[in-house]
Amino acid sequence: MRRGRGLLAGIVLALAAAFLIAAPFGFKPYGIFILSMWAVMTIAAIGLNLTLGYAGQISLAQAAFVGIGAYITAYLTTKGWPFWTTYLIGGVSCFAIGWLLGYPALRVQHHYLAFVTLAFNTLIYLVFRNEEWLTGGIYGITKIPRPDVLGWSMDSPREFYYFCLAHLALVSLATWWLIRSPWGRAFVALRENPMRALSLGVDTRRYTLMAFALGAALGGISGALYAPLVQFVDPTPFALGLSLNLLLMVVVGGSGYLFGPFLGAIVAVLLPEWLRFTQGFYLMGYALLVMILMVFCPAGLLGLVDRLFKPAAKAARGTVAARPDAAAQSDSAR
Amino acid sequence: MSPVLSVCDLKKSFGGIVAVDGVSFDVNEGEILGIIGPNGSGKSTLFNCILGQLQPSGGEVRLDGRPVTGMRPCDLNRLGVSRTFQLLQVFPQLTVRENLILAGQEHKGTMLSRLIGRRDAGLSVAADQMLGFFRLDHLADEPAGGLSYGQQKLLDAAMAFMAGPRLALLDEPAGGVNLTMLASLRDRLKAINTEQGSTFVVIEHNMEFVMALCHRILVLAEGRIIAQGDPAQVRRDPNVIEAYLGH
Numbered sequence: 001m002r003r004g005r006g007l008l009a010g011i012v013l014a015l016a017a018a019f020l021i022a023a024p025f026g027f028k029p030y031g032i033f034i035l036s037m038w039a040v041m042t043i044a045a046i047g048l049n050l051t052l053g054y055a056g057q058i059s060l061a062q063a064a065f066v067g068i069g070a071y072i073t074a075y076l077t078t079k080g081w082p083f084w085t086t087y088l089i090g091g092v093s094c095f096a097i098g099w100l101l102g103y104p105a106l107r108v109q110h111h112y113l114a115f116v117t118l119a120f121n122t123l124i125y126l127v128f129r130n131e132e133w134l135t136g137g138i139y140g141i142t143k144i145p146r147p148d149v150l151g152w153s154m155d156s157p158r159e160f161y162y163f164c165l166a167h168l169a170l171v172s173l174a175t176w177w178l179i180r181s182p183w184g185r186a187f188v189a190l191r192e193n194p195m196r197a198l199s200l201g202v203d204t205r206r207y208t209l210m211a212f213a214l215g216a217a218l219g220g221i222s223g224a225l226y227a228p229l230v231q232f233v234d235p236t237p238f239a240l241g242l243s244l245n246l247l248l249m250v251v252v253g254g255s256g257y258l259f260g261p262f263l264g265a266i267v268a269v270l271l272p273e274w275l276r277f278t279q280g281f282y283l284m285g286y287a288l289l290v291m292i293l294m295v296f297c298p299a300g301l302l303g304l305v306d307r308l309f310k311p312a313a314k315a316a317r318g319t320v321a322a323r324p325d326a327a328a329q330s331d332s333a334r
Numbered sequence: 335m336s337p338v339l340s341v342c343d344l345k346k347s348f349g350g351i352v353a354v355d356g357v358s359f360d361v362n363e364g365e366i367l368g369i370i371g372p373n374g375s376g377k378s379t380l381f382n383c384i385l386g387q388l389q390p391s392g393g394e395v396r397l398d399g400r401p402v403t404g405m406r407p408c409d410l411n412r413l414g415v416s417r418t419f420q421l422l423q424v425f426p427q428l429t430v431r432e433n434l435i436l437a438g439q440e441h442k443g444t445m446l447s448r449l450i451g452r453r454d455a456g457l458s459v460a461a462d463q464m465l466g467f468f469r470l471d472h473l474a475d476e477p478a479g480g481l482s483y484g485q486q487k488l489l490d491a492a493m494a495f496m497a498g499p500r501l502a503l504l505d506e507p508a509g510g511v512n513l514t515m516l517a518s519l520r521d522r523l524k525a526i527n528t529e530q531g532s533t534f535v536v537i538e539h540n541m542e543f544v545m546a547l548c549h550r551i552l553v554l555a556e557g558r559i560i561a562q563g564d565p566a567q568v569r570r571d572p573n574v575i576e577a578y579l580g581h
Contacts, residue, residue, distance in 0.1 A: 182439040182448040182455045189425055189436050196423040199385065200493065201411035201440035210445075 005309055016262075020165060024158045032157040033229070038269045039164040040225045043171050045249040045261035047218025052247070053255035054179060055211030056191025057105050061117035062246045064124035065094045065216040067238030069223025071128060074141040074233045083147030083228070090224040091217050098216020102209035121243050128235035140234030144227050154228075164225055171218060176258055178214070187211055191256075252293060254302030263301045336399045337362050338501050338533045339384070339415075344393035346376075346383050353379040355557035356393070361501070366527055366534045368548030370541070370568075372577060376557040377537045378420055381503055385417055386410050397501070412441055414500035418490050418507060420537075426479025430470060430489055433478050434461035437496035461496070468492045468522055484515035491519065495526055501533045508540045516540070520547055545569070553577065 024032045048062045069090035076086040104116040128135050135141070146154045147163070154160045178184055186207050189197035198204045227233050245268050253264025267290070275282035297304040337360035346354040354376045361367050369377050382388040384395050386407045395403045402410060411417075416437075425433050439448060439455040448455060465471045468488045473481060478489060487507065494502050507523070508516055520543060526532050538544045544551065545565040553561040553568060555577040561568055568574055 178449070180453050181451070182435075182453070183445075185428065185432060185436050185439065186448075188428060192425045192427060193423055195387070196419065196425070197436075198407045199387075199411060199417050199419075200437045201408050201497065202436070203408045203440065206445065 024161050029157045032161050034270065034273055036157070036161045036164045036229050038265050039161070039168045040222050040229060041246070041249065041269050042168055042261050042265040043225070044219050044222035045246050045253070045265050046171055046175055047215040047222070048246050049215075049250045049253075049255065049257075049261050050175065050178070050187070050218070051211050051215030053250055053257070053260065054184065054191065055187040055208065057102075057208060057211055058110060058114045059101075059117045059212065059215065060114050060240065060243045060247065061101060061121040061124075062215070062219050063238045063240065063242035064121040065098065065219025066223040066226060066242065066246075067124060067128055067233075067235075068094055068097065069220030070227040070233045070238070071135055071141070071223070072220075073224040073227040074144045075134070077145055077147075077228070078141055078143060083145075087221070087224045090220045092220075094220025094223075095213045095217035098219075099209050099213040101216065102212030105208050105212060106205055118240065118243075121240050125235055125239050128238060135235070138234060140232060141227075142232050144231045144233070146228045146231070160229060164229065167221070167225060171221065172258070175218075179258060183207070183210075188256075248290065252290060252300055254300030254304075254306075257300070257302040257306075260300055260302050267301075338365075338398060339535070340396040340399070341380075341384060342394045342396070344380065344383055344395065345391045346379055346388060347391050352557050354383060354390070357554070357557070357559055358393075359552055359559065359562070361533055361535055363533055364527070364531050365550065366523075366536065366548045368544040368551040368565075369535065369537045369554060370539070370544055370551060371554035375554040375577075377554055378505055380554070381417065381505055381535075381537065385415065385503065408440070411497070411499075414497075415503070416494040416497060416499040416501075417503040418494050418505055420505040420509065422483070422486055422490055424478040424481075424486050424489050424493070427477055429475050430465065430478050430481065431458070431461050431474040433489060433493055434464055434496050437493040441497045457496075464492050464496055467525075469518065484511045487511050488515065488519060488522075491522070495532070498530065499532060501535070503535045503537075505537045506539065507536065508538055508543045516543060523547060 020035075023035055027035065044062055044066050047065070048059060051057050051059050072090040072093060073083070073086045076089065077083055101117065101120055105113050108116060129137060131137075146160055148154065149163065152159075154163045179187070186197065186202050189200075189202055190204055190207050190211070194204050249261055249264030249268045251264070252267050253260030253262065271289075272282060272286060275285055278285060293301070297307070299306070339361040341360075342358050344354055344357045345352070357376075357380060359367075369380070371377050379388065383390040386402075386405050386409075389404050393403070394401055397410075397413060397415065402413070425436065428436065435454055435457045438457045438460065443451060443455070454461075462471065462474065465474055468491070470485060470488060470492065473485065478486060481489065487510065491504065491507055494504065504523075507519060511519060523534065524547065527534060536544065536548060548565060551562065551565055551568045552559055553571070553574050560573045560577055561571040563571070
């Protein structure tokens with residue numbers, strides 16, 4: 001049974017990978033752009049999935065980190081800095097800022113934490129919009145160059161798509177490693193029962209900060225790819241809306257599942273494009289679909305798959321997804 | 335020989351309510367000390383103050399003669415003090431084996447070695463031994479949330495012993511466990527005590543269980559120790575009868 005599931009998952013993964021590699025040959029440049037955007041947003045959602053899905057720390061600030069990564073890359077590459085340097089600076093800065101943003105999470109949880117991170121997102125958005133000397137204000141930063149890899153230019157849509165896809169593959173691999181390691185186990189323990197984890201020697205303070213920092217760093221990497229993909233940054237995309245959208249990706253895909261964000265990003269980035277033919281109705285249809293999914297499967301799309309294949313998992317996964325307050329009894333001790 | 339745990343004049347109040355009112359006692363190496371008392375007598379609060387979950391309002395806690403008052407629970411745990419909680423506390427979505435690995439993984443290595451090192455932190459064998467010891471080996475790969483209440487209670491206790499603690503504080507280990515399981519739990523605890531020389535402090539309402547397991551018993555009422563001694567002495571003590579039957 002277990003081996004059968006593994007084999008099936010392997011086949012599905014291989015088919016998906018083959019599709020992603022072959023896809024640009026069947027799409028027009030706009031289609032390739034949307035697929036690249038999917039890859040970039042998936043990276044940001046993977047980061048949020050670490051913070052929220054695995055470690056259970058709600059964050060409504062992921063868009064701010066995508067923005068910080070994007071602005072750093074945009075600002076520095078247009079000043080002539082090499083892409084990889086700015087990429088590193090973006091990732092490391094977001095890691096550090098994410099670490100600092102983790103401190104409120106040591107004191108407050110759940111909706112209070114949501115408000116703290118929401119305020120942070122708004123603050124960063126205002127910095128992007130108002131500090132014109134640095135960010136160009138509402139006019140943004142234009143003519144962002146695309147990078148070279150070992151002398152090979154990533155200028156064309158197809159090449160840049162593969163560049164994003166390679167990043168997505170590396171990020172997925174690193175995340176897979178992380179969540180299988182004792183860190184992943186400690187993150188899950190932090191989500192399920194922080195007080196018990198603390199009594200078992202898990203330094204919940206350090207793991208909480210790490211969960212924020214790593215999630216933010218992936219947001220920063222996503223932003224560092226966003227800037228050369230769109231070749232233009234302005235404040236609008238990094239407002240609260242994107243943070244909510246990324247949260248939607250994590251929850252709809254299946255919070256706490258490695259591949260949840262991939263599916264979630266399909267729903268949030270690709271589905272609206274496919275529903276364009278309905279014109280004015282697409283937002284309504286989209287909202288309806290998400291509502292139906294959340295009512296019938298609060299554990300997300302992968303939660304649904306899990307339930308179909310493993311009836312026994314229903315009780316354990318479903319109830320925890322539907323009742324995130326299960327761990328709340330321990331909050332008073334933090 | 336200095337006691338493993340030494341509690342001196344420990345106090346804790348919540349607003350106007352004094353939950354623990356100047357409690358002092360020692361726990362010697364290899365001892366099983368029972369703490370009993372009516373509901374609301376401050377037993378769990380006492381545990382929480384000893385273990386850093388709550389900051390005591392006054393007094394001192396020493397471990398092997400070293401002051402550890404108010405130390406963080408995770409640091410205390412790494413010094414060899416483990417505990418269970420009154421309400422069941424396992425990680426339902428982790429498998430039974432992973433619950434045990436988690437209970438041991440933070441005790442060796444560094445954050446870095448836990449990131450790049452082995453997935454099981456080298457603890458699979460130890461975890462399986464512990465599962466065998468608590469007779470849970472057939473459930474190793476099940477999510478802990480799928481176990482029966484009694485089995486989860488055993489797992490909860492097993493987790494407390496995973497890192498080979500010097501001192502384990504168990505808060506109502508027998509609560510809600512059926513008679514067969516109860517005998518098995520008592521046997522396991524006694525075996526750990528004699529084989530590994532571990533020291534226990536046990537809070538429990540089940541008198542039979544306490545009398546059979548503990549070497550010495552403290553009786554708490556309204557935040558104070560009202561009696562102590564071996565099980566037979568405590569059973570006869572008029573203060574104890576008064577506290578249990580008087581109101």
